[in-house]
Structures are given as C-alpha cells and as structure tokens.
Amino acid sequence: MKQLQVLLVAGTHGNEINGIWLFDEWKKSSFLINTHGIKTFKVIGNPEAKKAGKRYIHHDLNRSFKEESFIKINPLNCERTRASELVNLYGEAGENPCQIALDFHTTTASMGSCIVVYGRRDADLALASLIQNQLGLPVYLHESDQKQTGFLVESWPCGLVVEIGPIGQGLLNSRIISQTKLILETLMEQIHEVKNLNLFFPNKLIIHRHIKSIDFPRDEEGNIDGYVHSLRQSKDWQELKKNDELFCKLNGEIIRFEEDEPYIPVFINEAAYVEKNIAMSFTKRELWNFKKEWKQALIDLIHQK
Amino acid sequence: MKQLQVLLVAGTHGNEINGIWLFDEWKKSSFLINTHGIKTFKVIGNPEAKKAGKRYIHHDLNRSFKEESFIKINPLNCERTRASELVNLYGEAGENPCQIALDFHTTTASMGSCIVVYGRRDADLALASLIQNQLGLPVYLHESDQKQTGFLVESWPCGLVVEIGPIGQGLLNSRIISQTKLILETLMEQIHEVKNLNLFFPNKLIIHRHIKSIDFPRDEEGNIDGYVHSLRQSKDWQELKKNDELFCKLNGEIIRFEEDEPYIPVFINEAAYVEKNIAMSFTKRELWNFKKEWKQALIDLIHQK
Structure with missing residues (x-):
C-alpha cells in the first residue's frame, strides 16, 4: 500500500x-x-x-x-x-x-x-x-x-x-x-x-442540495436596485416559506419568496458573489440514507x- | 442672508x-x-x-x-x-x-x-x-x-x-x-x-479623543504575525485596562495592553486600515463642558x- x-x-x-x-x-x-x-x-x-x-x-x-x-x-x-x-x-x-x-x-x-x-x-x-x-x-x-x-x-x-x-x-x-x-x-x-x-x-446524511442562485433586483440599466430584506439578512440556513420577505427595492416595493415549496437560503449577501450576480443561493434540505x-x-x- | x-x-x-x-x-x-x-x-x-x-x-x-x-x-x-x-x-x-x-x-x-x-x-x-x-x-x-x-x-x-x-x-x-x-x-x-x-x-459633550493607532504584531520581514485577541474582537468602545489581551501572536504569545491609564479602542480590525498598518485606534473618553x-x-x- x-x-x-x-x-x-x-x-x-x-x-x-x-x-x-x-x-x-x-x-x-x-x-x-x-x-x-x-x-x-x-x-x-x-x-x-x-x-x-x-x-x-x-x-x-x-x-x-x-x-x-x-x-x-x-x-x-x-x-x-x-x-x-x-x-x-x-x-x-x-x-x-x-x-x-x-x-x-x-x-x-x-x-x-x-x-x-x-x-x-x-x-x-x-x-x-x-x-x-x-x-x-x-x-x-x-x-x-x-x-x-x-x-x-x-x-x-x-x-x-x-x-x-x-x-x-x-x-x-x-x-x-x-x-x-x-x-x-x-x-x-x-x-x-x-x-x-x-x-x-x-x-443518515442531512444534505442541503443546491437548487439555484438568485440575483439582486435590478433596474432597466442592470444596476442593483434592491437590498436583502432585514428579515432575511444573516438568516442563512433558515427555511423560507411562501411570501417571506427577500428584498427591499428602491421604489419601496418588497420582493417576496413566491415558490410553493420551502427553500433554505445560503450565502446571503456574500460580498464576493455580487460580481457573480448572486444575492443568495437556495437549497433543499433532504435526509439521505x-x-x-x-x-x-x-x-x-x-x-x- | x-x-x-x-x-x-x-x-x-x-x-x-x-x-x-x-x-x-x-x-x-x-x-x-x-x-x-x-x-x-x-x-x-x-x-x-x-x-x-x-x-x-x-x-x-x-x-x-x-x-x-x-x-x-x-x-x-x-x-x-x-x-x-x-x-x-x-x-x-x-x-x-x-x-x-x-x-x-x-x-x-x-x-x-x-x-x-x-x-x-x-x-x-x-x-x-x-x-x-x-x-x-x-x-x-x-x-x-x-x-x-x-x-x-x-x-x-x-x-x-x-x-x-x-x-x-x-x-x-x-x-x-x-x-x-x-x-x-x-x-x-x-x-x-x-x-x-x-x-x-x-x-456636556462626551468626547472620545484620538490618542494613537497601533499596528498588528509583525515578524522581522514586516509580515503581520498576530491577530486581534478574541476578547478584543468586536469590543469597540469598551474600556481597556492594564494587562487586557490585545493580540495573539503566531508563536502563541499574547500581547497585552500595557499602559497605566485606560484607553477606549475603536476601529478594531477595520478591513480598510490593514494597508494603513492600523489594527485599532486608542481614544480617551473625556467629559467636556x-x-x-x-x-x-x-x-x-x-x-x-
């Protein structure tokens, strides 16, 4: 060996x-x-x-x-x-x-x-x-x-x-x-x-399976015009449910999570990912044998x- | 006017x-x-x-x-x-x-x-x-x-x-x-x-008067060889007393605050100040008329x- x-x-x-x-x-x-x-x-x-x-x-x-x-x-x-x-x-x-x-x-x-x-x-x-x-x-x-x-x-x-x-x-x-x-x-x-x-x-293994990453809200010129909502900031690993707050937009609008099934966000507001157009990533929590x-x-x- | x-x-x-x-x-x-x-x-x-x-x-x-x-x-x-x-x-x-x-x-x-x-x-x-x-x-x-x-x-x-x-x-x-x-x-x-x-x-006005800034510990070649002690990290505005921990060095040594009078540290571990050779700044808290x-x-x- x-x-x-x-x-x-x-x-x-x-x-x-x-x-x-x-x-x-x-x-x-x-x-x-x-x-x-x-x-x-x-x-x-x-x-x-x-x-x-x-x-x-x-x-x-x-x-x-x-x-x-x-x-x-x-x-x-x-x-x-x-x-x-x-x-x-x-x-x-x-x-x-x-x-x-x-x-x-x-x-x-x-x-x-x-x-x-x-x-x-x-x-x-x-x-x-x-x-x-x-x-x-x-x-x-x-x-x-x-x-x-x-x-x-x-x-x-x-x-x-x-x-x-x-x-x-x-x-x-x-x-x-x-x-x-x-x-x-x-x-x-x-x-x-x-x-x-x-x-x-x-x-068993608990897996957080990557589903997708989402971008920040952007205006017509592609500039970021929304920030992570205060209820989402620093809440990595905490389950998102339908209608939970995601972003606050420049015009005051709140962007909410609209999917029917729960996701777990990770890398919320990671500084290095702004250039990758990633505001956070969504995962699904699964229990694998x-x-x-x-x-x-x-x-x-x-x-x- | x-x-x-x-x-x-x-x-x-x-x-x-x-x-x-x-x-x-x-x-x-x-x-x-x-x-x-x-x-x-x-x-x-x-x-x-x-x-x-x-x-x-x-x-x-x-x-x-x-x-x-x-x-x-x-x-x-x-x-x-x-x-x-x-x-x-x-x-x-x-x-x-x-x-x-x-x-x-x-x-x-x-x-x-x-x-x-x-x-x-x-x-x-x-x-x-x-x-x-x-x-x-x-x-x-x-x-x-x-x-x-x-x-x-x-x-x-x-x-x-x-x-x-x-x-x-x-x-x-x-x-x-x-x-x-x-x-x-x-x-x-x-x-x-x-x-x-x-x-x-x-x-009255409470003033935190700048006294001096201190650098990170450094080795002979000028590289940083110490980090802010866990008891000091995120403790901006909290009074330092003699013998309080400041840094942990690479060789395990702890660097302590050695002045006789108390100082109040600010800008502890500010990312932009590493290039300015500032690990934190010391102030004195004073009550001014x-x-x-x-x-x-x-x-x-x-x-x-």
Whole structure:
C-alpha cells in the first residue's frame, strides 16, 4: 500500500486568510495540529492574489480547475497557470500524489461553519457524513450550476471545501481560526479512523442540495436596485416559506419568496458573489440514507486499492 | 442672508455604498427624507471607485483634501482631481457654496453608529453635541495623527463624518441604511433648529479623543504575525485596562495592553486600515463642558453672519 497523502489548501481566494494563518502557526509549532501521522502538504492556493490582498488576479482560482485549462500554461492568466501547477504537483498523477484535497474558505455571510461537496461523488459524501456525525455541520451539495464549474477539489479523487463565516475579506479573526482548526483536526482524525478501519458511519446524511442562485433586483440599466430584506439578512440556513420577505427595492416595493415549496437560503449577501450576480443561493434540505458504496469508495481510496 | 446650503456626500470610499443607496431612494421618492426645506446637494464622493467596486483608484479620497492638492489637476491621480472638483463645485468659494458638509461612511468594525470630528473646530463640536444629545452617539475626535490628514469635511467651514458598522465592503445592508437615514434626518432637523434659533444645547459633550493607532504584531520581514485577541474582537468602545489581551501572536504569545491609564479602542480590525498598518485606534473618553463659542460659531455659520 502506498502512503496516503492529503493536500490542504488555504487562500484559494487571496483575501481569505484565516486558513493560511493556521498553516503558519503549525509550521512554527508542529504539535499544535494533530494529523495523526498522515502525510499532508499545506499550500497557499493563490499566493499572487494573497500578496495583492485580492480574491484573485485574473480569474477566480476556484473556478479554474477545468480539464481544458490544464493543456497549456497561459502567462496572461495567473489562475489557470496556478491550477495546472497545483494539479501537476499534487494531483493523482502529480509529483506528490494526493488522494484527498481539503480546501479552506471563509465567507462574509453568516453561515457559521459548513462543508461543501461538489457533485455526488461517493467518497466525498462518505467523508462529509463522518464530519457531520462528529460536528453536526450542515453539508451543502453544490450541483446543477452551469455557471459555476471548475472547483479545485474536483481535480482530486476526494475533496471537500470547508466554508466558515461571517468574516470580512482580508481579515484575521480568532473565532474563524479556531473553527478552521477544529474542522481540520476532525477531518484528519476521521481519515485516520478510516485508515485504521475503525469505522463508524451514520445512517443518515442531512444534505442541503443546491437548487439555484438568485440575483439582486435590478433596474432597466442592470444596476442593483434592491437590498436583502432585514428579515432575511444573516438568516442563512433558515427555511423560507411562501411570501417571506427577500428584498427591499428602491421604489419601496418588497420582493417576496413566491415558490410553493420551502427553500433554505445560503450565502446571503456574500460580498464576493455580487460580481457573480448572486444575492443568495437556495437549497433543499433532504435526509439521505447513507449508502454502502460511499463507505466502500472512501475505504478503497484511503487504502489505495 | 444668503440661503444655507448643505453638502451631503456618500461613497467617498467607493465600496461604502449604503449612503449612496439612500440618495438614490430619496431621488425616487423625495418625501422619504425630511430635510426641513434646507437646500442640499447630494454627491457620490468617488464615483470612479464606486464603479470599480474599490475603496479608491489611486489614493484614498478622504486623505486627498490637502491645500497643496488643489493647485492643479493631476490626470494621473483620480482622487486629487476629484477633491479639487468637489471643492470647486461645493466649497465655500465654489459654484454652489455649501457651509456644512456631511460625509457618510461605513466600517467593517463593530462600532455601531458614531460621529467623527476632525480637530476642534467650534461649529463641528456644536453640531456634534446636538446629535449626541438627540441620539446618544459617541463622538470620536480625530486629531494629532500626522499620518492621516486631508479629510474631506475639513475643506468646509463645518463638517462631520458619520461612521456606521459593522458592514462588509461593497454590501448593502438594511440596518446600515436605516441608521444612516436616521442620522441624516437628525442632522438636518438640528441644523433647521439652529436656523430657527430654536436652540437646545447640552451642558456636556462626551468626547472620545484620538490618542494613537497601533499596528498588528509583525515578524522581522514586516509580515503581520498576530491577530486581534478574541476578547478584543468586536469590543469597540469598551474600556481597556492594564494587562487586557490585545493580540495573539503566531508563536502563541499574547500581547497585552500595557499602559497605566485606560484607553477606549475603536476601529478594531477595520478591513480598510490593514494597508494603513492600523489594527485599532486608542481614544480617551473625556467629559467636556459645552462652550458658548461652539454655539455661537454654529449660529453664525448657519445664519451666515
């Protein structure tokens, strides 16, 4: 059996710096974080953007991991180049092949901590289940979004995003750092347990399945002319029912939620999503039965069968 | 007597947009905001930066109002040019001379609402006293800071900054908009009362006098290697006593407040101040007797004697 290697990424967005702090702390005092002897590689996702104090230089790095991007290095696109580089260094067929990628993010939305999975890969769902079972975190299943693709973790056989908020861009915050550390350690501990076949998977997984994102209200010229209603602001994960308030418009009109079935909003008023025309995303909360295939996929991956 | 004219500025920093929203709302429905018949000019301070979604293009506009800047237009400095333009348009000797400037800002720090005065000008202190008497807001006296000069309101005979937080950069927030509106209306109402000589000034003014700003801890290479301690985060306006925790360093060390006299911190972890090497500012809370000269200066100004 080859040695299991795990890629840890922080600063995929250059202005989300709390995970980077944790890596620096860890470098200084290796005892601070317990990885249970599993080999890890800690990298800053987008060091150029970090230096510039920006989310990205040319394109969002976490939308740059598309198959076609890896064909050639493009000197005019810092992020496509970095995506290729990371895959060449730590991808499954790279210099230091990693089987699992964990990508640490922050949000300006009042989401607390959550795990994001991209699509329904068995090993991802198994690992997310283990974390939900340990920490009770919501799991956000991001799928069916044609406008947003090419996420970093998708380039690894198994990968999760950890998303923590609220925190302003470019700021360090003691609470966010502690929460990041807790989730990182829990992830490593759970991977270790699977490695030792000391398994305890839950029967159910609560999934917040992405349905769609909605834009802010806009005027005829395309300018935003409505803000998130006070009853919706900071109410991530709280169920929306028909006629609930969504936005206040410039003309005083209130825009309400008009769907018949309840949705759960997330990423409400996330600063980085204004440019993506996203005021919030809607999810459906679903209770899924844990599947044996998920468990087997994660075991096979970690044991590199 | 010439007509009193008041300059209202929002978006002096292009990513502080809640005041701009209020102006747009007001344009649409003029009854929404009561200015008591006083002539106002509403301007976006830095429209270029607003378009770019940034605090500024070349330099902070609210540090660009220096006498020497007004000598000539500099096409390579968008903000110096804009500062001259605003003074030419609305300055005391401008096309539409305004006697009072009110400048609406937001902060990512948990400051709530406050009034900022730059230096100890009589009319500013009188107007700030009226607002404190109505709304109980803290008044932050910014002075003795050689590194920060050239503030917009200093170019008008009387001028206050309204600062409201916490809110992420570039975001609209219903609470911030409501608070901005309340303070704007209260300011106009109080100016109106002075105009009508219907005066009620308090006997005392509580001032938070700026003492100094402190930087984040840094390593030998100048990189930030400490974050605001969890006991200090979001504790703006709360008194610091000797040995209180200020920062956590990368090496685990806690940096404490070591002065003998108590200070009151403000702008704790303000995102825009990281580039200014400011982790927070220290003030002293002082109770000042209201002075007759302040009142007279404001009356004279508003009545244009």
